[in-house]
Amino acid sequence: MYKIKTFNQISVKGLERFTRAKYEVGSEIGNPDAILLRSHKLHNETLDTTVLAVARAGAGVNNVPVAQYSEKGIVVFNTPGANANAVKELVLAGLLLGSRGIKTGIDHVKTLHNVTDASELHKTLEAQKKQFAGNELMGKTLGIVGLGAIGSLVADMALALGMKVVGYDPALSIEAAWRLSSNVQKAENLHALLARCDYVSLHVPAIEATHHLINKEALAQAKSGMTLVNFARESIVDPEAIVAALDNTKLKGYICDFPEPVFYGRSDVIAMPHIGASTAEAEENCAIMAAEQIIDYLENGNIKNSVNFPAVSMARCDGQRIIFSNNNVPKVLGNVLSVLADNNVNVIDMVNKSRGDLAYNILDVEQMENGDVIQEIANVEHVKTVRLID
Numbered sequence: 001m002y003k004i005k006t007f008n009q010i011s012v013k014g015l016e017r018f019t020r021a022k023y024e025v026g027s028e029i030g031n032p033d034a035i036l037l038r039s040h041k042l043h044n045e046t047l048d049t050t051v052l053a054v055a056r057a058g059a060g061v062n063n064v065p066v067a068q069y070s071e072k073g074i075v076v077f078n079t080p081g082a083n084a085n086a087v088k089e090l091v092l093a094g095l096l097l098g099s100r101g102i103k104t105g106i107d108h109v110k111t112l113h114n115v116t117d118a119s120e121l122h123k124t125l126e127a128q129k130k131q132f133a134g135n136e137l138m139g140k141t142l143g144i145v146g147l148g149a150i151g152s153l154v155a156d157m158a159l160a161l162g163m164k165v166v167g168y169d170p171a172l173s174i175e176a177a178w179r180l181s182s183n184v185q186k187a188e189n190l191h192a193l194l195a196r197c198d199y200v201s202l203h204v205p206a207i208e209a210t211h212h213l214i215n216k217e218a219l220a221q222a223k224s225g226m227t228l229v230n231f232a233r234e235s236i237v238d239p240e241a242i243v244a245a246l247d248n249t250k251l252k253g254y255i256c257d258f259p260e261p262v263f264y265g266r267s268d269v270i271a272m273p274h275i276g277a278s279t280a281e282a283e284e285n286c287a288i289m290a291a292e293q294i295i296d297y298l299e300n301g302n303i304k305n306s307v308n309f310p311a312v313s314m315a316r317c318d319g320q321r322i323i324f325s326n327n328n329v330p331k332v333l334g335n336v337l338s339v340l341a342d343n344n345v346n347v348i349d350m351v352n353k354s355r356g357d358l359a360y361n362i363l364d365v366e367q368m369e370n371g372d373v374i375q376e377i378a379n380v381e382h383v384k385t386v387r388l389i390d
């Protein structure tokens with residue numbers, strides 16, 4: 001029986017992937033084999049030593065201490081692209097909220113609840129509505145910082161709205177480049193992008209390199225009257241710099257998914273409660289993808305969509321499967337194979353891949369007689385984790 005500990009509300013469609021015959025799933029489970037979570041922060045949690053994998057049902061893994069888990073050989077998964085459409089749709093709402101007096105207009109209507117005569121209400125609003133007029137998105141320039149799963153969908157959407165689109169992504173993957181419309185113009189650097197855009201939408205991960213990417217210096221380069229949209233993470237902007245840029249009208253508005261106390265009371269900031277991925281569809285997609293990745297790892301040792309381990313997959317043969325991870329240094333695989341040879345274990349098939357400092361191996365072997373082989377592999381220098389799957 002495998003045990004899965006959950007944090008946060010995980011879509012039941014994903015949880016249903018764990019069959020009752022093989023899995024025990026719940027938020028109170030002790031000594032789990034894997035953890036399935038959304039935004040719960042794991043940095044202050046002491047993980048049971050039984051944990052083999054952590055799956056983030058979502059894109060951002062800034063709530064998971066990935067480097068620390070890599071040290072322990074724990075595989076960390078995310079679900080790339082599974083909630084991208086949900087975020088894209090909310091970015092559209094963000095652009096519209098930033099370009100028209102929608103929020104202020106609605107708020108204003110609410111203040112008129114004492115006006116009980118309908119014709120008086122209509123007359124009053126017709127006289128006042130000019131203060132809520134805005135601009136159209138068509139013909140304006142949208143800058144997109146980060147052209148991955150979400151950024152590329154936002155680009156397509158903006159092009160369909162008749163916007164000009166400029167993108168910046170110094171780490172664009174080949175796969176992401178294939179997805180990207182050729183109508184997206186390339187900015188040489190962030191400052192060049194900021195200088196020419198009416199709207200800028202952020203779609204980068206929260207990592208050290210993107211911490212306060214949008215700061216005082218960056219905002220000084222921005223086109224005057226720009227609207228900034230942030231459905232990525234709070235750490236990507238310096239909130240004090242945003243406030244200063246709004247005060248000096250460099251920024252016209254800031255639309256985000258991450259409220260901060262310094263934004264309270266400002267009509268030029270619209271802050272939502274981190275609901276970019278909060279649609280039934282996105283929650284389902286993420287939960288299903290995360291659950292399937294955990295199952296394939298626990299039952300077969302295959303790794304797909306890990307943020308710290310290489311992608312490794314091998315079809316099952318008859319016999320037994322040994323999986324092990326190790327520091328990516330010479331001789332480890334050779335030493336493990338020697339252990340198998342010394343124990344007369346015949347290898348049927350194998351795969352070895354590395355990513356950065358980590359290496360990962362799947363070995364299908366004929367049925368072993370000696371039960372101590374796994375412990376002998378665990379004792380090989382630089383081996384981090386080893387597991388036998390029957």
Ligand SMILES: NC(=O)C1=CN([C@@H]2O[C@H](COP(=O)(O)OP(=O)(O)OC[C@H]3O[C@@H](n4cnc5c(N)ncnc54)[C@H](O)[C@@H]3O)[C@@H](O)[C@H]2O)C=CC1
Nearest residue numbers: 059060146147148149150169171172204205231232276277
């Ligand atoms: N508001 C919400 O509920 C949600 C927020 N997000 C946030 O959005 C982020 C992006 O999500 P996806 O597009 O799915 O991820 P992704 O991994 O597909 O794309 C991220 C892109 O950012 C690029 N990038 C990295 N560093 C950069 C830099 N310094 N400058 C410009 N580009 C850079 C990468 O090369 C990559 O192409 C997530 O990491 C997460 O923080 C994601 C989903 C929901």
Ligand SMILES: O=C(O)CCC(=O)C(=O)O
Nearest residue numbers: 038039058059060277278
């Ligand atoms: O699970 C959520 O609601 C948050 C999603 C998110 O921020 C992400 O996928 O990075």
